Amino acid sequence: MSRRTMALLSQWTSRVFSVDMDGETVYFKIHDTQTGKGGKEVLRMFGNIQKGASCYSLLVSSGEKIHSARFHWKLKDKLSTALPPQCRFSPMCSFLPGVRDSLVHGYFLQAPSSDSSATTERLLRQWLRLDDPLLVCSYLHEENTPRWIQHLWNTEQNHGIVPSEAPESHPATLNLINSDVFYSFQAARDVLQKCADIIPEAASVLELLPCDGDMEARSKPDFPIIVLEGLDATGKTTLTESLRDALGATLLRSPPPCLSPWRARFDQEPPILRRAFYALGNYITAQQIYSQTSKTPVIIDRFWHSTAAYAIATAVNGPVCDLPAEGSELYRWPSDLLQPSVVFLLTLDPEERKRRLKDRGQGETKEEHELDLNQVFRLRVEEAYKRISGPTCISVDASSSAEQVLRQVLLLIKAKRYL
Ligand SMILES: Nc1ncnc2c1ncn2[C@@H]1O[C@H](COP(=O)(O)OP(=O)(O)OP(=O)(O)O)[C@@H](O)[C@H]1O
Ligand SMILES: Nc1ccn([C@@H]2O[C@H](COP(=O)(O)O)[C@@H](O)[C@H]2O)c(=O)n1
Secondary structure (H helix, E strand, C coil): CCHHHHHHHHCHHHCEEEEEECCEEEEEEEECCCCCCCCHHHHHHHHCCCCCCEEEEEEECCCCHHHHHHHHHHHHHHHHHHCCCCCEEEEEEEECCCCCCCCEEEEEEEECCHHHHHHHHHHHHHHHHCCCCEEEEEEEECCCCCCEEEEECCCCEEEEEEECCCCCCCHHHHHCECCCECCCHHHHHHHHHHHCCCCHHHHHHHHHCCCHHHHCCCCCCCCCEEEEEECCCCCHHHHHHHHHHHHCCEEEECCCHHHHHHHHHHHCCCHHHHHHHHHHHHHHHHHHHHHHCCCCCEEEECCHHHHHHHHHHHHCCCCHHHCCCCCCHHHCCCCCCCCCCEEEEEECCHHHHHHHHHHCCCCCHHHHHHHHHCHHHHHHHHHHHHHCCCCCEEEEECCCCHHHHHHHHHHHHHHCCCC
């Protein structure tokens, strides 16, 4: 048993477990006796479970972050293909309230019939024997009582389960730093260095990175550095191109085009690798900005706001009120990353954004449906954008014509003396 697994087991009774099921999150903990009474919430969750179904939880307990993240990521595919088709699985996690980096991820499984449950059990026992970094539990309903028992396979221990209050901040925030958001060049580079032997493309990205000496603070730029941010189809490309022409500026983007050959590869990886890749893209773009800013104004299509806001809004998967509170250290600007003179955040009414996506030839039928489902995600991204600290961020209503939006932004640039 690994040290990490032993540590997890030694805190088992202090841990809170959460399961995301049917759009709701249910929190429960275990009771140090075997007879914890299942309260209403736990019963509601288990009550939704089909009568006669067997339930299991799988938590990934590996000590090494990247290994653990990739294992958890691939486990989803493994579950989709190996489990009997009638089985359902939902995201779950376990954490120590208020303890940084204590979050472990996993899945909650339901096997609706005795056949599917037998196959599931056989499979899970095989996986455990393979020395996979898994903690496996099954949940048993005591007949004619409201009590549920959690049976931990790894130690053959039984505990009653009881409901737990939702934590003060979303559990994902416990592990955000250096797993979803990287606040220094070195922290993001470390991740790519550690995975270079398993992902050869990481070595190619590492070769493009600036040297440590190049990261040191530079003198104040001669010309303004203007970043355009916003959700997809809010008009960033259109506006950055017209600003470039209007100001005689240099147009850059993050991630920079030199990373394009590897972007799709990292987009397939779990957040720790994907986010480290995008974080590093900002540092490469920063180098390009440094080499231009003594010659012309620089316009940038997406920068740090996109990296941090999307990462936070993806990890924290509840309503907007679940985001880290305004002023949280999680919204800070990395101290070693160039700060632009100003950031313009393009905002757009969701209907108009959908219309523009449609006109662009996207967002029909299935995609359109997904966008609708993702409405809460979009609200979280927009709110996270606004909470990021560092350079001045000005929201711009981008619903008028392209010419009017350009005029509005040019006026702001002049009025605020960025030029
Ligand atoms: N102000 C505007 N009024 C109407 N249509 C616009 C306006 N600005 C851009 N568009 C159109 O909306 C679509 C999306 O614009 P654009 O590609 O500039 O957005 P974007 O933010 O760069 O998107 P993405 O992030 O997905 O690349 C394009 O078809 C563009 O021509
Ligand atoms: N600086 C950046 C830029 C982008 N991202 C991520 O890419 C996605 C949006 O990019 P589009 O090219 O589709 O507009 C989004 O999922 C961001 O997570 C980033 O992280 N950092």
